[in-house]
Amino acid sequence: MHTFVYQRATSLADAVAVLKAKPDARPLAGGMTLLPTMKLGLAAPSDLIDLSAIGDLRGIRRNGDRVVIGAMTRHAEVAASAEVRAAIPALASLADGIGDAQVRNRGTLGGSVANSDPAADYPAAVLGLDANVLTDRRTIAADQFFLGMFATALDAGELIRAVEFRVPKRAGYAKFPNPASRYAMVGVLVADYGGSVRVAVTGAGACAFRVPTLEAALGKQFSAAAIEGIEVSASELNTDLHGSAEYRAHLVGVMARRAVAAALG
Amino acid sequence: MAIPMDLQVNGQAVHLEVEPETLLVDALRNALQLTGTHVGCDTSQCGACTVHVDGKSVKSCTMLAVQAAGTAITTIEGLGSPGALHPMQAAFRQHHALQCGFCTPGMIMSAVDLLARNPNPSEAEVRAGLEGNICRCTGYHNIVAAVLDCAKVMNSAPSREKAHG
Incomplete structure (x- = not known):
């Protein structure tokens, strides 16, 4: 691995200031993607700004109709949180299915x-659960956040x-994991807000996206049968050695029905 | 430039000077000569390098040593000793839950963390809980049997120290 300057930020403002001053510096959260990328020589930041000591970035709390989760909260903490399990059990279950136990102990929301990895689980939750992404300077609605493969509005x-x-x-959340990597071949999060339903898909396209046809049908009748037979277009979906775009389009329907069944539990 | 850092390893206070890019596994194996923690794939797939950081299983090939400053680390050497095996080590021996043994330290560290979080897991939960550890010899059958048996042993002896790393 290329060497770099390591710094532990003590506050968010401190981290933002260093990142502003040093264009080739990168923030270090859980490191579950960044460190392997650096080991492979695909990234060589001048500085790593470790965010783990910033206490404000940790924690989970309920705020009215929202569950607010700090950016540095680990996947295992979300999975085990009584607050999350009570308010949005699908989110706890999604977090409990990310990677493996060791990854969940380090990786952060x-x-x-x-990172907006096209096959990561959390983007489906952010988009499907109508989230706001709160940054050091503004609030970004989920619908405006994911722009493409590894591309966000940040x-x-x-x-x-x-x-x-x-x-x-x-x-409910259902995913068809790649049997080796556990990344989502396709993952679908379905959320019923009482008449309006959000369906968010990860793993299938360049980044997480919603499926209006499924949302409309589920808005009328929230059941797996309501979306039986609705075809999802394969035209913008991923083809790779794990599966074709057509296969992924088919999986979107299957996972959506399983997610609805999970929601109806 | 070397960074001075203090941490605990297997209950002992340790002072290290590490380069920023030094991985935790390399600090453990080279600087501290704790070679029980293995490097298998070095790409965070196989889990042979699993140690506990503040009681939680972590792949030490995917963590910088400096990130561990101020933490308490347990490696396989800190779990038990040849004369006093940890119940998980004893269960692995009894069930012959290994063949070549290369994955075993990481497998045991993961299994101990698994039981700390879920003291009475089902077979399916054991298999899911060990997803981050790959064994290329055994087919996992005896590993799962050892973990299930260890859970029974630890649950039936509540006064016995439940080492959790």
Whole structure:
């Protein structure tokens, strides 16, 4: 691995200031993507700004119709949180299915969301649970956040502070994991807000996206049968060695029905 | 430039000077000569390098040593000793839950963390809980049997120290 300057930021403002002063510096959250990328020589930041000592970035709290989760909260903490399990059990279950136990003990919500890996689980939750991404300088609605493969609305040096998820009436998440990596071949989060339903897909396209046809049908009748037979277009979906775009389009329907069944639990 | 850092390893206070890019596994194996922690894939897939950081299982090939400053680390050497095996080590021996043994330290560290979080897991929960550890010899059958048996042993002896790393 290329060497770099390591710094532990003591506050969000401190981290933002260093990132502004040093264009080749990178923030270090859980490191579950960044460190392997650096080991492979695919990233060589001049500085790593470790965010782990910033206490304000940790923690989970309920705020009205929202569950607010700090950016540096680990996946295992979200999975085990009594607050999350009570308000949005689908979110706890999604977090409990990310990677493996060791990854869940290190990986963070903010790191995953900022990375916008096309096959990561959290983007489906952010988009499906109508979340707001709170940064050091503004609030970004989920619908405006994910722009493409590893691309988000975050500016250079902009850091996520927390994500606030809107508590649904009920929600479910189902994923078809790649058997080796456990990344989502396709993952679908379905959230019922009482008449209006959000369906967010990860793993299938360049980044997480919603499926209006499924949302409309589920808005009328929230059941797996209501979306039986609705075809999802394969035209913009991923083809790779794990599966074709057509296969992924088919999986979106299957996972959506399973997510609805999970929501109806 | 070397960074001075203090941490605890297997209950002992340790002072290290590490380069920023030094991985935790390399600090443990080279600087501290704790070679029970293995490097398998070095790409955070296989889990052979699993140690506990503040009681939680972590792949030490995917953590910088400096990130561990101020933490308490347990490696396989800190779990038990040849004369006083940890119940998980004893269960692995009894069930022959290994063949070549290369994955075993990481497998045991993960299994101990698994039981700390879920003292009475089902077979499916054991298999899911060990997803981050790969064994290329055994087919996992005896590993799962050892973990289930260890859970029974630890649950039936509440006064016995439940070492959790």
